[in-house]
Amino acid sequence: MTMKSIFFHLMPYRDLPADFETRYESIWVTPPNTELCDPKKVAEYYRWNLDELELADRLGFDGVGVNEHHQNGYGFMASPNLMAAALARRTPNNSAIMVLGNTLALYQPATRVAEEFAMIDVLSNGRLAAGFPVGTSMDVNFCYGVPPTQTRPRFREAEELIIQAWTRPGPFSFNGRYNQLRYVNPWPQPLQKPHPPVWLAGGGSVETWELAGRRDYTYSYLSFFGAKFGKKLMDGFWNTMDEMGVDRNPFRAGFAQQICVSETDERAEKEYLEHCSYFFKKCLHIPPYFFEAPGYRTRKSTEFAIKTNQPGDIAAAAALDKNWKTLNEEGFIIAGSPATVADRLIEAAKTLRVGNLHALLQIGSMPHELTKKNITLFAEEVLPRIRHIWDDEGWTHRWWPQGAADRAVTTVPAGTTA
Template identity: 55%
Template structure:
C-alpha cells in the first residue's frame, strides 16, 4: 500500500458555541473568528507536522485546496507544497489538488505543478478535483451546470501543455490562447501521476478509467459506508473493460488515531474528534449541492455528497464514530485490523491518513503518527502482493537529487573567469 499523511489544516480556535452562533463553517463563516497573528504559528506547526511525517517512512505528504472556511485554511496548496519541497526528501508531494475549473487560464496549474515537480526532483503526485459546491459555486461564483464542462476543458489544456513540445493555439469555449508554450516542464514524463478526488459522480469514474488516473474517495463517513460507492466504482471499471482491477486505481481518506491501548486512544483523542465532526464539518446544507452541480446521471445513481450529511454527527458518540467506521482509533493492533478490513473490502491501495484532527495539539499528533508509522504501516505494506510492481499511479523521483542549502562557502576573492 501507499500511505500519504494528509493534513486538512483546520482552524483550531473555533469557539465552543460555534454551531449555535454560526450558520456554516464554509462560505459565510464569520471572518472575525480568524486571527492572523495566531495563524502564523498554526501554519508553521501544520507544515512542521507534514515535514515530520516525511521523516517516518510515509510514501507521501498531502495537501488540498479549499476556500472561505474554517475546515481547511489552505486556499493555495501549491504554496504549502513549495515550502515542503525544499525541506523534505524521499517523500511524494501529493497535491490533491488544484480545483482546475477555477483557474483562468488553467495553464497556471500546468506551470505551478511543473515548478513543484522540478523543485522536488520529480516527487509530485498531482490532483485535479472538480471541487466542492461550496468552493466552486458559492465561493468562486462558477455556474453550477457549467462547472464540469469547464473542468474537462481545463484538464485537456493542462495535459496538452505538459505533453506538447511545440507552441500551440488553444481555442476552447472557456479558454482561447494564441500561444501555449509552458516553461518550465515537469520532470516526470509524459506528466506526473494524477489522482482524482471524487464523491460518487459516475462521470468521475469514467474520467479516471479513460485516463488511467487513480480515483480517490475523500469521505468522513468512514469505510463501512463507503463500500457501496466503491463497489460502484469497481463495477464501472469492469463494465468499461479496463485491463485490471489494481487497488492502486483507487484511494480512500480515513481519520486515524493510534495510542498504546483502545482506552488511551479515547482519552487522548475524543475531544479533538468531537471538535472536528461538530465544528469543522458544520456545513449549511444549502451550500452542499448548488442546483446543477450534480449531473442527472449521478443523481439517478442515488450518490450523495459527503457534505450533505454532517448535521447528523452532533448526536454521535466516540463509540458510534469508531464502531461505524467514521474514525479508526485504538491500539496499533486494533487500527491494523480495521485498516486491513478497509483496504480489502474497498480494494484501495492508496490510503490518505487523516491523523491530525480538528484542534489536536502537535504533541498528540506526533505521538499517534509515530505509533502508526512504526507499528501499523509496516504490517500493511504488502497487503496486495499481486500488484507490487504497479507504479503507474505514483511519482518517479530522480535517482540523484540536489540538497537544498548546499551552496559552497562564499569565495573571498573574485572567481576566475572560465576560458
C-alpha cells in the same frame, strides 16, 4: 507493490469557540473572518502544519498530502501549491508530494495549474502527484462564483489544456469555450514524463469514475464516513471499471480515513475524543444549501445516487450521534492501539479494494504535540503492519511519482525525532 500511506493534512482552524455551531450559520463560505480567524494563530498553525508534514517524511510515510479550499475554518489552505513548494525543499527523505489538488474550474486560464505543477515537479525532483479535483460546490460555486452548470465543463476543458501543455511541443494555440490562448508554451515542462501522474478525487460522481478509467488516472474517495458507508460507492467505481474493460488494480484507487493511534484502545478515547468531536460538530457544520448548489451534480450522478440510496446513506450518517462508540463502530474514525488500528485499516482497504491510504492524523482541534504522537505511532507501529496487504496479488503501482523514494526498501533512521 506495497500499500501506499500518505499523511494527508486538512489544515483546519484549531480554536473555534465552544458554541460555534450554535452561533454561526456555517463553517464554510460565511463564517466571519475578522471575528473568528486570528492571523497570529494562523501563522502558528501553518508552522505546525508544515512541521507535521515534514515529520511524516522523516518517519517513512510514502507521501505527504495537501489540498485546496476557500473561505472556511475546515481547511484554510487556499493555495496548496505554496505548501507543496515548501515541502519540495524540506522533505529530504523524498516522500511523494500529493497535491489533491488544484480545483481546475477555478483557474482561467488553466495554464496556471500546468505551470505551477511543473515548477513543483522540477523543484521536488519528480515527486509530484498532480491532483485534479472538480471541487466542492462551496468553493467553486459560492466562494468563486462559477455557475453550477459550468463546473464540470470548465473542469473537463482545463484537464485537456493542462495535459496538452505538458505533452505537446509549444508554442501552440488552444481555442476552448473558457480558455482562448494564442500561445501555449509553458516553461518549464514537468520533469516526469510524459507528465506527473494525475490523481482524481471525489465523493461519488460517475463522470469522475469514467474519466479515471478512460484516462488511466487514479481515483480517491474522500469522505469522513468510513469504509462501511463507502463500500456501496466504491463498488460502483469498480463496476464502472469492469464495464470499461479496466483492470481491478487496487493502486488505481484510494480512500481517506481519520485515524487515532495510542498505546491502548482505552487511552485513545481519552486522548482523542475531544478533537474528533470538534471536527464532526464544528468542521462539518455546513447547511445543505451550501453543501451542493442546484445544478452542481450532473443528472447521471444524481440518478446513480438515488438508485443506490446515497442521499439516504449520507443523511443517516449525518444524523448519528457522534460519540466515541459510534464514531468507531461506524468507521468514521479508526482508533485504538497500533494492533487495533492496523487490523481495521487492512479490513477497510480490502473492503474498498484500495491501495492508497490518505491517513488523516491531525483531526479538528488536535494540538501539535498530540498530532506528532499520532504521526509517530502510526509510522513506527502501524505502517509496517499494513504495507504488504496487496503483495500477494502482484500488481504494479503505475501512478506513483517517478522521483519518490521506494519505502518498501527504505528503513526509518534510528532515533528519528520531531
